[in-house]
Amino acid sequence: MKKVAMFIAFQGFRDEEYTEPKKILEAAGVQVDTVSTAKGQAKGKFRAVAQVDKVIGEIRPEDYDALTLVGGPGALEQLDNQKVQAIFKKAEGLGKLIGAICISPVVLAHAGLLKGKNVTVFPDGAEEVKKGGGNYTASEVEIDGKLVTASGPVPAKKYGQALVELLK
Secondary structure: EEEEEOOOEEEEEEEEHHHHHHHHHHHHOEEEEEEEOOOEEEEEEOOEEEEEHHHHHHHHHHHHOOEOOOOOOOOHHOOHHHHHHHHHHHHOOOOOOEEOOOHHHHHHHHHOOOOOOOEEOHHHHHHHHHOOOEEEEOOEEEEEEEEEEEEOOHHHHHHHHHHHHHOO
């Protein structure tokens, strides 16, 4: 069984960017672990709640087929840090599939993982992606090798489907 770690902000993840891809992944038989800065019930921007399975310090990229970052107002505040960046750097080094939606590709830019890659991001993050060496495309969903990025909540389903396809 394939395994995916979905990183979310404990407060203020974007509901659809978590729930839609998670539903699609689970429907395809993928085990999804929800990861955040604390255990318990994480709260979305609107009404979604998510049970956190693991905290960031418990994640070993070698245990997963893919690692993904969910966007939302809390994403940069809670996930754009050296611990999370180090996990994603290690995942890339191991050849894992990496996904990021909405503003969260900025975390990958700050980790140095977007150099020379075609990337999309919520428009507010375009400058940071470019500063990080990414080629900002403004597409809804962008796939470059083992990197999948999406521009926000609207393409959340397409993003989830792209993750499933690349996990096959």
